Amino acid sequence: MRNELKSLFEPESIAIIGCSPDKKKIGGRPLDYLLKYGFLGSIFPVNPNYEIIEDMQCYETIMHVPSEIDLAIIALPQKLVLHTFLACIKKNVKSVVIFSAGFSELGEDGKKDQEQITALAKKHHIRVLGPNCLGLFNSSKRMYATFSTILENEEPLPKGKIGFVSQSGAFGSHVFTLARQHHIGFSHFVATGNESDIDVADCIEYLVHDDKTSVIACYLEGTKDGKKLINMFKLAAQKKKPIVLLKVGKSDVGMQAAMSHTGSMVGSDSVYDTIFKQYGVYRAETIDEFIDVANAFAQLPRMKGDRVAIFTVSGGVGIMLSDQVIENGLTLPETPKEVQRHLKSIIPIAGVKNPLDTTAQVSYMPTLLEDFMKAVLESGQYDAAIVFLGFSGLKPDSLATKLTSLMHMKQQFPDIPCVMVTLCNPEAKKLIHESGMVLNEDPTRAVKILSAVNELRKSKNHLEEMSADEGVRVPLDRINQFISYSSKKALTEFQSKQIVSHYKIPITVEQLALSPTEAVESANSIGYPVVLKGMSPQILHKTEKGLVQLNINSDQEVKDVFNHLKTIIQNEEEATFDGVLIQEMINDHSIEMYVGAKRDPIFGQMILVGLGGIFIEVFKDVSMRKAPVSPKVAKEMVEELKASQILKGFRGKTQYDVDSLCNLISQFSFVISMQEGVLEEVDLNPIMVFEGRKGVKVADALMKLS
């Protein structure tokens, strides 16, 4: 995979098919950029209408080029693309970028043409970026295979360590331009367009292995291949390359818009969100955050803990920052007492507890900022710093003094990430960037940056724990019984629980009775009181139909209720009677939980857990992961729930058997993963979780089949 993409990202020879001498045209821009930025490989313009372009020989067709070609750019009208692509194959071109639009994004005809490109690419091992894409560039190779107008300016491009993959060319161009205003550069920029062949996951794989890239930034609308994307997330985590991602299409309206924009299916956003968290991908919510965090990951050292020191010239902003630091899951430990005394001796009116308020005196005492920072950071009690300097950035003298102090601190405490906050004009912004400091003009965004660096630390720990935890997989067989039901739409409670029970998941004591006599026998063997439930695979919600009868205490009652339940089912249209389930009546103190499985069309089996009953829906208190999960991750899921306070013994009340619940979740998650294609949806609801270490029992279950 990697070698194939090398021809795209690091070509030594490029043919531009549809090349133009007009630098404003789509076929003219790549040549202009390649020449302007000094591409070191060979360039071959192709266009039958010209013999020479920019002093270079222009070829009639790709076949006429007297050399091997790593990358061909196709900048032609839609109707010429397929023909030209076939020529590229014939010429043994290794990879192709297709700028041309008019494919799957425009309807059925275009879709067919695109499918042909996909099939040909696969067959002939040629890699294709696009069609309908803005192209790509690779800064270190001075390789600019794009027609984006963002490179028209004469200004030099800032260098950068961020590799940027975007499913939208316009979005990518906007981000690129905004980043340039902040002097933030990219190692690579690639717009994947219609993704007939190369998709976002492929580009991530390339960037993970690229030395010039230390952070991967992604704009995503959706993916067709969830598993491939997850594998690349895992790879990035292994190689310690953080991914910052902005995914759109969260709301129904947004999802609709995304579907019509990409012309492809877009899965549930909450599943994407789960996947990102589970595999340590940082999800940004706004463009500002996207750039801020990508830049911070590229520039700042990693945090070792969550303790922040705030240095401020405004008490008010210090308070606001304190609030936001806490809200973002960071801590703000008080300055050690001896440091406080020392600082008070320098300037008595200062705030010295953290936030550290040097007051406006910072403008009259040039060493004040450095004195404060040094004393505080030297204590070893802090993992990060925010320095709020008001509008110092607008006053060159004031800025110079402070920047010098900050540079000293950066040298002295290279492992402590520090974000500088000040209002700036463009000159100041440039100066600060060149000093290597991470700058933001808004204090809240600075907190968000440290919060992201802290999340990175936590997800790194988390991923390490997860991989250490992988050995717990339980051996599972795939049972035939399971498959034989697959013609039906759903299984009854009895069948569903037989299956989970087969996989060592504890269920209520119960027997299926097909006659009143059998029912009485079962009731006596289980022991009174019992519960009777009418079984029919067509009736998914038994309670609503009166098919659950609690607290049955005698043989006669059992017989009567059996007949009653059978009648109810027989009176339902198209419902078949599968018998009556005789079940123990649970009276032990317990709490009802829900564990479920849902098959996502993109990412496969997801596992969910929450409080049983209506609370999961009312309070949306549910946690989700891609299955399977280890008991450790299951515990993490349970602890994410607000309801976990109840399980753990709220305010000194009863504690419930969380460990057994977590074992159940993990075991069940392996079951559903193994039956990937068979199960559409499973509800174990309720699961009775008993006190102390008394275990769990599945009291009801429902399996819907694919």
Next chain:
Amino acid sequence: MRNELKSLFEPESIAIIGCSPDKKKIGGRPLDYLLKYGFLGSIFPVNPNYEIIEDMQCYETIMHVPSEIDLAIIALPQKLVLHTFLACIKKNVKSVVIFSAGFSELGEDGKKDQEQITALAKKHHIRVLGPNCLGLFNSSKRMYATFSTILENEEPLPKGKIGFVSQSGAFGSHVFTLARQHHIGFSHFVATGNESDIDVADCIEYLVHDDKTSVIACYLEGTKDGKKLINMFKLAAQKKKPIVLLKVGKSDVGMQAAMSHTGSMVGSDSVYDTIFKQYGVYRAETIDEFIDVANAFAQLPRMKGDRVAIFTVSGGVGIMLSDQVIENGLTLPETPKEVQRHLKSIIPIAGVKNPLDTTAQVSYMPTLLEDFMKAVLESGQYDAAIVFLGFSGLKPDSLATKLTSLMHMKQQFPDIPCVMVTLCNPEAKKLIHESGMVLNEDPTRAVKILSAVNELRKSKNHLEEMSADEGVRVPLDRINQFISYSSKKALTEFQSKQIVSHYKIPITVEQLALSPTEAVESANSIGYPVVLKGMSPQILHKTEKGLVQLNINSDQEVKDVFNHLKTIIQNEEEATFDGVLIQEMINDHSIEMYVGAKRDPIFGQMILVGLGGIFIEVFKDVSMRKAPVSPKVAKEMVEELKASQILKGFRGKTQYDVDSLCNLISQFSFVISMQEGVLEEVDLNPIMVFEGRKGVKVADALMKLS
């Protein structure tokens, strides 16, 4: 009140005590600014060390000034302030700004001096701003009584309609400077410092009545007088002047920092938050949002509904904006079909459903943006618009064309607020500001702006409804029985419920029994089964002590349980036995709710509602208001709860008597308001809410006294 503050905000004569010819000194800056910006009234420098400053006669003391003085600025060392203030009083100066620090913010001595100032100000009807304050300015009067360095620049100040009150000078200066970068101006800026006399509420009152101010922006750390602040919020709402407020001190650490910064008490942030919502004050969370929203309220027309049209040059950004519009409670209706057809006829590749994606073609077809906007807005289906133009702002030609289109649209649709989004350089920013368009560089912030304008619309409706609703107040007497208990710390359930019952709030059928015989009599008159509860004012949590016994079915059981409960209480140290409560056992289907009262030290009685039991604590699902509230507002409270889904009949299940619950909440809120000083905390928990229209009953209650 208003006339007194006029001397401060609109003085015709200003004395500067401690005036200096050095423009960098605290006593020099106000003179510099007043002269530079052309103050039209009289200026009197006062300083015994000079005879002439800036060609003006300088007076030895304030007493030597040969004219009446509206405003005296005191820019002297702390130890001279009190003496000078007394001189000002003698001279009949109407108002004073005290720049000098060293008062309550620095400890006990300073606090005493400040208290003297407060007392003198009150006695002599002289108004005081400060001490420890940066001063104020009034743009339209060219009156600059401040030593802030923000006015040092020679640039002209942008004009503005925002009146800005800040409890922090440094915070205020920062906001002022940031706003100036965006060409946003202020009608007034006032920093209230230590608030010995004039506080934020006073300034709001002045600004509400000021013609030049259309929006009031506030930075707040806390207030000593909650009722005064509420009254000013109400006044602003009546006069339709929106307030945008940034309050800090949310987290415990932030609150600590705020207390040490202001030297005064800071109440619970959640109560402040409630007050802001209840009285229509928009709370901003970040400095960017604070400025964005204040500017939008000053510049944009009010929204008539929540329907937004998104115009974009990037499909991706369009999707992101769609998500964010929905997340912010706005709607995004699809473009009418005939408009879609029309737009497709102009440009077939466009997205025409909303978001409206003109694509990059907008750069090649100069009328495209206007064609799209006109067709869509003319449909009458939209209340607001966002126009995302990528980085057009960086290309002068492109910007000029688009700005012209937007200006046309603004003329044609003056009632539709429109936010323009594009990356800008400083020149473009200036140009756009001068055109009168509201601009933001970040699309997410643009959505937040429209969301704020929409909130303003909703809170306006809401406040109108509230005032229309004020007639429902129930006449209440203040009962003596209530007062007689006030020596105790808490009342028993029986006493508490007697009181609420006296105020027509329905409670369970119950009688207090002092002997086993009485208990049996009561049980028989109520009817079996009954509940027995042991009463002791020292035991607040009966269940934990085993003092609640359910489902008692016979005379003998009643006697036995009576004696058992009495023994439990007698065995508790320092607990007095107040009898046993015999109560009906409620078996009717019902849901348990919680209604409570908490006295906030700043704002007084607050009323809370939530689900009964532990859910209120586990899920933090509670809504709060300042008491009293009408049944209408009570309903709004209930509907804010996630649990309201259960009350209203979740998924077709039973509906409960919400109206009776709302009547109870309202009635109870008037009870607690009337007993303002007596009650510290009240829990009605649980309240049984019955099905359909079967009413409510308070099943347990606890009153803690102040």
